[in-house]
Amino acid sequence: MMRLARSVATAILLLSTTTFGFAANKVIIILDASGSMWAQIDGKPKLEIARESLRTVLQSVPGDDEIGFMAYGHRQKGSCEDIELIVPPQAGSASAISAAADSMKFLGKTPLTAAVKQAAEALKYTEDKATVVLITDGLETCGGDPCALGKELEASGVDFTADVVGFGLTADEGKQIACLAENTGGKYIQASDEKALQEALVETVAAPAPAPAPEPAPAPAPAPEPAKPEFNFMPSVVLAEGGPDVSDNSNAWEIYKANADGTRGDQVMTEYGELKTSLEPGDYIVVGRADEAKVEQKLKVEAGQVYKPLFTLNAGTLIIHPHASQGAEISGEARVDFAYPGGSTTHYGDAKATVPAGEQKVTVQIGAGTVTETVQLAAGQTVEKDIVVGVGHAVLNAYYTAGGDKADNSGMGFEIVKAKKKIDGTRESVEHSYGPDSKFWLPPDDYVAITTFDIAVVEQPFSIKAGDNQDVKVTLDAGVLAMSAPGAYSIEVLSSKKDIEGKRKSLGLSYGDSWQQTIPAGDYVVVRHASDQGQDKETPVTVKAGERAEVTVQ
Structure with missing residues (x-):
């Protein structure tokens, strides 16, 4: 399965080499942000593989290439209209796209056909050469017909191409969307075979360039023409x-x-x-x-x-310096949205925009903090403002025991929720992140960090003030349980204590004959389920915090 993760990164790199490499081409990357991206490959969420692959590839893209970023399913569950062009095509957009992907939530459906159509229109595909790169781990779920769309875009576009990366799709599933790429002269890459992708990459990147064609013979000198102005249009x-x-x-x-x-x-x-x-x-x-x-x-x-x-133009210039807190340096992680008369635009970090004169609404977002200010801008005027969002910074790590070993695993998840419960007893979710050294920008408030590492789930309360820079350490009070059951159909972990009905609570189940999980310290029962309808067997085990326990159920 880890081979698949590497293949996805290689596939996107291939697309960047074969498509992004032409400066005359404008490209929009579409990322599937549907709920299915939470599924894991070799213990790592697919959404994290996609984020890391994007970040790696974008570092190698020339700074003058105009690249945009679109996503679907990242704001609403169950909506087929949840499509957003987050970063318009522009030069030097690599950091903006990486930041947008890193802060994105994965919630909704898969309107991939409508997203490709919107991206093509944003690129003015009927007027200019345009390329769309779609990264999806699922098929259309909103009634669109990707095959028909591919024919439509090819017929009406000047030079339109769609490249599609099937992220973890089966061969049969891939055939259902490969037509979108094939009907536009693009590539469909099944991200499941590392060797084939590597060979393609070597062929397209490392192959020697053809020898230049010989210089043509000089054309005969043209007959002299009557003198005329060198230029007739100088606006x-x-x-x-x-x-x-x-x-x-x-x-x-x-x-x-x-x-x-x-x-x-x-x-x-x-x-x-x-x-x-x-x-x-x-x-x-x-x-x-x-x-x-x-x-x-x-x-x-x-x-x-x-x-x-x-x-x-009847326009002015806005220069916005975003800060996380009063006295802090300019934040390169800030998203700055300008809403001006007749339109809007988004910049990242220190932002400068020339916009139509009138009332401007400037929104600055750093992490989970947002602030909006209204600015009156006259024609010819330049307004320069420092905008303070008022957030603090927290870095979260988990430890098996207090003062013990650090849990260093990218599959470990942190969810930040507000400490105060709503009237229905639930808490408002604020931010998500994965892996050690997870970073959060948070408005002043009381929070709870819900840390999930395999079967172990721990809640850690903490508070943030504007300008804080906290190192939040979460104690898991857990160990590692390595289970082996030769010939088993599946392995299940149960609590050792039975309830009033004589039943034990199931804490997790895995198919196969070996399994390893991080689990709270305590007493458990490991059950071996047979595939031949034979008798199940079980063995008790005790897990100590900060230690590894190994058990074999015969």
């Missing part, structure tokens, strides 16, 4: 009337042919920064933009004329 853009030009490569130009009815036709070009070009005579629609602010003008180009139009 400029300003944030506000009378303001300086914006020409620091943060602005962009989109030029389209104009249809007879005045609507946009074929795209002619997209350029960044200062633009000097020549346009053929005809009618055009030109869009000038800086970050999130844009304005368009219609233009009629006639032969022999030079055009220098001015585009006024």
Whole structure:
């Protein structure tokens, strides 16, 4: 099973090599965040394998590649509408995608067809080359038809490709979604065979580049033409009337042919920064933009004329410095959402955005803490603000005994809940994490850390204040029980004490003839279940905190 985990990482790396490597291509990665991702492979949740694979691959992606990140099933249980473009396609998005994946919850259904459709539309697949990489551990559960969608996108897209990674799917299940990739000329990778993926990676990455083609013979010199201006279109853009030009490569130009009815036709070009070009005579629609602010003008180009139009964006610039607490450094883990007149955008860490003038709603999130401020922004104005979320930091680790060995296992889970119970007796869940040194940013409050390690479950209360930096140590008061039952169909662990009806409580069951679990210290009974309807056999065992107990049931 561990081979499967390595294969998934290799599969995503292959996609990054064969797809992400082209700077002209915009890519959106779609991650399955449905509830089935909690299932484990070799004792490790599939969602953690996906997170680690993403983080590893994204470190090798060139910084100028424009990569986005979408997920489904991460906010609501049972909803087929729970699809979100979390990180829009942009250069240098690797850390933002990793942070978004690390903080994501895995709850809902699998609307993979609708998610791929939305990602294609976000990439403007009918206008530009576009690629979607889907990572899913399940099949469509919301009535979509991935095969039909693949044909539709291939027929209507300029150059659309969908690559699909089947995470832990069977061969028969894979056939049901492979058509999505095949119908768009993409790849379907079954993440279950490490050798085949490694060979593909060597072939595509390590193969020597072909020898360059010989230089063509020089073309004959063209006949001299009448002198004409070098350029006939040189636009400029300003944030506000009378303001300086914006020409620091943060602005962009989109030029389209104009249809007879005045609507946009074929795209002619997209350029960044200062633009000097020549346009053929005809009618055009030109869009000038800086970050999130844009304005368009219609233009009629006639032969022999030079055009220098001015585009006024009526926009300003917001610079947000997020802090976890008063006096803390700028947080690189912060998510900064800008809601401006007519739209919204998301940045991470120290954030700067040029947006339309007007009322701006800025929301900063660090871990489980969120704060929102409203800012009035005038055209041409730059507003710089420090926003303090007011959270503390906690690092959680578990120990078999107080002062004993640290439990160092990535399958160990921490759930942070509020200490105060609701009227129905339940507690509000705040954050989840896995493995040692689990980090949490939490608003000031009283909490309980619910630590789950195999059969051992422990609750540890603690409190957080803004600016805290706590090391929370959870004592499991547990040991390790290694069980062997040669020839058994399954092994079951029961409490040693019987209830009033003479029954023992079952604490866990595993199929096969060997099993190892972390378990609270105490007395237990290990039962060997036979596969041939033979008689079950049992053996008592005592587990001591911080120690290993081994038992064989014959």
